[in-house]
Ligand code: GLN
C-alpha cells in the first residue's frame with residue numbers, strides 16, 4: 167500500500183506576522199489597497215512553497231484570508247448586510263463589515279467551534295438570495311498555478327458549516343437555497359481543470375438531528391450532480407463525525423476526512439460500520455491544535471488499523487494547522503521542552519516521515535517523548551481538595567447587600583473590564599525592557615506612571631469601580647503563564663485570534679504552582695491612588711487552560727485545578743491586603759465546552775469547580791466579579807449562574823443583545839453588567855444607542871443588580887476614543903439614575 171499526504175488550514179499570518187503588519191499599515195493609511203493585495207499574494211505563494219518544500223503531495227489553496235474565511239464566503243455569496251451596501255469599494259466594504267464604521271456597527275464576531283479563532287457571523291435572513299459573485303478559490307488556484315506551476319487543492323468551508331456559523335434555524339430551507347452557489351463554484355473549478363477540492367464541514371461533528379443529516383445529504387446531491395471529474399473531499403474535525411454510517415455511505419463525495427486526534431471515536435465508528443470502498447479516507451493523524459510531537463509508533467499502529475478497512479488513505483492533519491504557530495525553529499524554550507514540540511512546519515515534516523515509513527518501509531526516527539515535571543506538593547494539595555466544600559459561606563443576596571454597603575456604589579454602577587489602551591509607547595518600553603535596554607526598575611516605574619494616568623482619567627470620567635489598566639500584561643494569559651511555574655512561553659509562537667490579532671499560547675508542560683505574587687503590586691499601587699474601589703483582575707483557570715496548550719499526560723480537569731489553586735493564593739492575598747473587588751475573567755468558559763452534548767456536563771462540573779476553588783474561600787464582604795465575551799451564552803446561562811459570582815460583565819452589543827433572550831427564560835438575579843458597546847471598533851458609541859441596550863435589559867433584570875460597562879477590555883483601542891466612549895457611557899448611567907429617582 168502507498169499513501170499520499172495533504173494538509174489544510176496552514177497558518178495565514180506568515181512566519182513574521184506579515185499579515186498583521188500589512189493590515190495595520192493599510193488601516194492606518196500607510197499602504198494602499200494594491201500594496202496590501204501584493205503582500206497577501208506574497209504570503210499565499212510563500213506558504214504554498216513551504217508546504218511543497220516539506221514534501222507534502224497535495225498542496226492546499228484558498229487558505230488565505232485578509233480577515234476571516236467565513237466573511238470571505240459571505241462576500242463571495244453576496245451576503246452583505248444592508249447597512250454596508252452603500253460602500254462601493256470592495257475592500258473598504260470588506261473591512262467595514264469586519265470592523266464597523268462610524269455609521270454602521272460591525273457584524274457580530276464569535277468563536278469558531280471550541281477554538282480561540284473568531285469569525286464574522288454571516289447575516290442571513292429568510293429572504294437572503296445567495297449569488298456567486300466571485301470565485302475566490304479559483305483565483306487562488308490560478309495564482310499558484312501561474313506563479314509556481316503548481317496544481318493545488320482549493321479548500322473552502324462547506325454549506326452546512328457556513329449556515330451553522332450564520333446561526334440559521336431552518337437548515338433544510340437554507341441548504342436548499344445555498345446549494346446552487348456551491349454547485350456553480352465547484353463547476354467553475356472543474357472547468358478550470360481543478361482536480362480535487364476540499365470542503366470543510368466541522369459542523370458535522372455536532373449532535374445533529376436526523377432531518378438535518380438528510381438535508382445535508384440532499385444538499386450535497388445537488389451540489390455534486392453536475393460534476394464529472396473533480397474529486398470532492400469532505401473534511402470533518404475537532405471531534406468525531408456524527409451519524410457516521412449514514413453520512414459516510416450516503417454522502418455523494420469522493421473522500422471523507424476524520425480527526426483521529428480529538429475524535430478518537432471515529433475509529434470505533436469505522437471498526438463498527440466499515441468504510442465504503444469507493445471513497446478515500448483522509449486520516450487526520452497529526453494534530454492541528456496541540457503542539458506535542460506525534461508519537462510515530464502509536465500513529466503507525468493507528469494507520470495500520472485503518473488499512474484493515476480501506477487501502478485508500480491520504481494522511482493529513484487532524485484539524486486546521488492555524489491553531490499552531492508556524493515553526494519551533496528559533497524558539498528559545500529550554501531544550502528539554504523544545505524537543506517535545508511540533509508546530510505547523512514540523513507537522514509537515516512528520517507527515518512526510520510517516521508517509522516514507524509506510525511507503526518505503528523505512529523506520530521513523532527514534533523518539534523519547536516522556537515528560538515528567540511534577541511537584542509532589544501540588545499533587546498533595548490537589549488530592550486534598552474537597553469538591554463538596556467549595557461554595558461561599560453566605561448566599562448571594564446576603565453577601566451582595568453587605569458588599570454594596572461597604573463599596574457605597576450608586577445605582578447602575580459603571581466600570582470597565584480591565585485593560586486600557588496599550589499605546590505604541592508602552593509597547594516600545596516593554597520591548598526595550600525585554601531586550602535589556604532598560605532596567606526592571608525603569609520598566610516598573612513606567613508601568614506605575616501609566617497606572618497613575620489611568621486612575622486619574624477614570625476619576626475624571628466619573629467611573630465608579632476602577633481598574634489599574636493591565637499595562638503590565640502583554641496578554642491576559644501569557645502574563646500569568648510567565649509568572650506561574652509549569653508554563654513555557656514562546657518568542658514567536660503567534661496564532662491568529664481574529665483579523666490582525668494574534669496571541670502566543672503558552673505551553674503547559676508540568677505541574678502548575680505560584681512561587682511569587684502575580685498582580686499584587688500593580689493592584690495595590692492603583693488602590694493607593696484613589697478612594698474608589700479598584701478591582702483586582704486575574705484571568706481564570708479555565709481561560710488560562712483553554713488559551714494555553716495543555717499537557718496531555720494528565721486530565722484537563724487536573725490542570726485546571728492546579729491553576730485554580732495557584733490563583734486562589736493570589737486572591738486570598740489581595741483580600742488580606744484590603745482589595746474589595748476581585749474579578750476572575752473567564753472569557754473562554756464557553757469555548758472550552760465540548761462539542762458533543764454527552765461530554766458537556768462533565769466539563770462544566772470541573773470548570774465551575776475550578777472557578778469556585780479560586781473564589782469560594784473569600785469573605786462574604788469581598789465582591790467577586792467575572793467577565794465573559796464573544797461566545798454563545800444563551801444555552802449555558804445556568805452554568806454561568808452556578809459559578810456564583812456576585813457580578814458578571816458579559817458581552818452583548820456585538821451580538822445585538824442576544825443574551826437578553828436567555829433572561830426571558832432564566833431569571834438571572836445576581837449582579838450583571840451587559841456590555842453596552844463594542845470595543846472592537848474605533849467608533850464612539852452614542853448615548854442613545856447604549857441607553858437603548860440598558861433600557862431593554864432592565865425589563866428583564868432587576869435594576870438594583872444592573873451594572874454598566876463596555877463589552878470587553880479596551881487594550882486595542884486608542885485613548886481618545888476610549889475617553890469619549892466612556893464619557894458617553896457614564897452619561898447613560900446618570901440618565902438612568904435620574905429616571906429611577908423620578909419614578
Ligand atoms: N480583563 C481583560 C481585559 O480587560 C479581559 C479580556 C477578555 O475578556 N478577553 O483585557
Ligand code: ZN
Nearest residue numbers: 753795878879
Ligand atoms: Zn472580554
